[in-house]
Amino acid sequence: MTYQETLDYMFTQLPMYQRTGKAAYKANLDNTLALDAYFNHPHKKFKTVHVAGTNGKGSVSHSVASVLQKSGLKVGLYTSPHLRDFRERIKINGQMISESAVVDFIANHKAKFEELKPSFFEMTVALAFEYFALEEVDIAVVEVGLGGRLDSTNIISPLVSVITNISKDHTNLLGNDICDIAKEKAGIIKPEVPVVIGERQVLVEDVFKEIALERESNILFAEDVYEFRNAKITTGKQELSFFSLKQEEEVRIECDLLGKYQKKNIRTAICALEQLKAQGIPISYENIYSGLSQIVKETGLLGRWxxxxxxxxxxxxxxxxxxxxxxxxxxxxxxxxxxxxxxxxxxxxxxxxxxxxxxxxxxxxxxxxxxxxxxxxxxxxxxxxxxxxxxxxxxxxxxxxxxxxxxxxxxxxxxxxxxxxxxxxxxx
CATH class of the missing domain: 3.90.190.20 (Mur ligase, C-terminal domain)
Structure with a gap:
């Protein structure tokens, strides 16, 4: 098949949530685990960062990936949905997966897909993890597709989990109660893996604390680490000022994402990066400043203000x-x-x-x-x-x-x- 024929097969043969909605949602990990076993557990061959949340998880994922790239690492980035090109979902150091890699993956494993009948998202996660393993990435930033607990990405054991915030979205699948939605997102919290919460929200704060305590996961609320002070948008840049409550000093960040809401995402990304640094990932503060100033250039992020x-x-x-x-x-x-x-x-x-x-x-x-x-x-x-x-x-x-x-x-x-x-x- 050509690349276009491969895409046509994927979009028409595999149920795709973005196109058809609830009918494509699988409320279990059966297919994901079966595909993972079939490919011999590729996600275990590289380190990961896992990012969930209602809003901002794409921006946080791209921000973290940009800094990791500036740190000299080979960085996989898995996000969804794509805007223009399916291959936007799977990148290494800002470069989309090749058309030939997509074609070969489908052609070589089509029989297995027709046996398991996975959803579009389940297949795409398998493609991403297999590609990252074959390309020997150092670390991959993995964005949750929908929810968390039952999301196909939730087979990884990351170095740090991130939950940006909780609000009502996909209520037909995740429930209409904000605490129920929080519990689904908190499903990515893993035993003894630190978790960064992007926003302290009174209604769901205790949900995260209880699950983190149960799983012996160190929980960190980003606003307890950095207090937002000021933002100023100049030509093509946003200058953000935070106060480090631990170091008791001002931190200035230049960012190329212009949405005023990005201050929360940038703060969350910095906290996640500091957790990675504490675990031995070679990240300098110069890397953080440089990476956050060139997120769009480094990762190709589109559509955010x-x-x-x-x-x-x-x-x-x-x-x-x-x-x-x-x-x-x-x-x-x-x-x-x-x-x-x-x-x-x-x-x-x-x-x-x-x-x-x-x-x-x-x-x-x-x-x-x-x-x-x-x-x-x-x-x-x-x-x-x-x-x-x-x-x-x-x-x-x-x-x-x-x-x-x-x-x-x-x-x-x-x-x-x-x-x-x-x-x-x-x-x-």
Whole structure:
């Protein structure tokens, strides 16, 4: 098969959560363990960092990977979903897995896949771990796909576990109770493996403490280590200032991720890196400063408060649940513009009311849908949005919606593209 034929096989033959939703979710690790045994446990051949959480886990994963690369290590990075190219999910030192490696993996093991009938995600995790083992990476940063306890990545025994934060997302799979969701995410906490919690949240703090105590895991809340002081965005950079509560000194970080919410992710990444350093991973503070200033360059991270053009300013962001949208709207409010146009689409298994209630009423909307089966129909979205006094036209493709927004914008205006990761995927 060619690379495109291989992708077609993967996307059509293997149930894929990002495209079809709940039907693709496997509430057990049976296939993952069977594939792991078949490939002779490749994840045991390299060190790992495991990152879970509702929001920010992708940014934290890329941040940690960038610093590890600057430290001279051969670093695997597994993330999901991809935006433009499937191969974004599997990288070594910022370079995507080759097309030939993907083709060969499917061709050589197709019979086993047809026997086990794994989901798309289960197969992709097996591909990543096998690739990292064959390429002899020193360490891999592994982002959880969904939840934690039953996620296919949760067979690893990392040097450090990270949980960024908890909010309601994927409630149809993880439950509608915030403590239940926290318990699922806390499933990545391993016996005697330190865990870094990105945000102290009153409702779930005790959940993490109890599970960490039960598993004799040292638990660290990032804000107990670094207190946030200030952030300033300059051209292409964000200058962050923290106060080290342990060293009693100010720490200044220059970061190329421009979202104001990144201060939490950067702090979490630094705490995780310090845990790795304490276990003998050769990381200097110069590596940390350098790596965090070049995350996009080193890892190819896309879609996080990404400026696509100026005059008019076009910005996209993959934040897609209430907590993420709230951060985005707050940052939009900090920008000077004449008129705000929003290219907006959602998936149909989200809590649309909660998200729509947060969206600015003084914007003009270009309702659209991404080209995936899970996308909410743009006319239905327009109808739901009207209940919250959000007004605009509908467009059947993201490209049409963005072109219309640009045509109706002056250079002093701002266009925001988002609502769904998959909407952003079509513009970056």
């Amino acid at each position: 990404q400026v696509l053009q100026e005059n008019p300013k076009v910005i996209c962001d993959t934040g897609h649940n209430a907590a993420g949208i709230r951060e985005i709207i707050e940052q939009i409010g900090m920008i000077d513009y004449r008129k705000l146009n929003i290219v907006f689409g959602l998936v149909d298994d989200k809590n649309t009311d909660e998200v729509l209630s947060l969206m600015p009423k003084d914007a003009h909307y270009y309702f659209t849908r991404a080209s995936i089966p899970r996308a909410l129909n743009e006319k239905r979205l327009q109808e739901l949005a009207s209940a919250y006094d959000l007004r605009g036209e509908t467009y059947s493709t993201v490209a049409e919606a963005l072109n219309a927004a640009k045509s109706n914008s002056e250079k002093e205006d701002m266009i925001f593209v988002g609502g769904s990761t998959f909407v952003v995927a079509e513009v970056v």
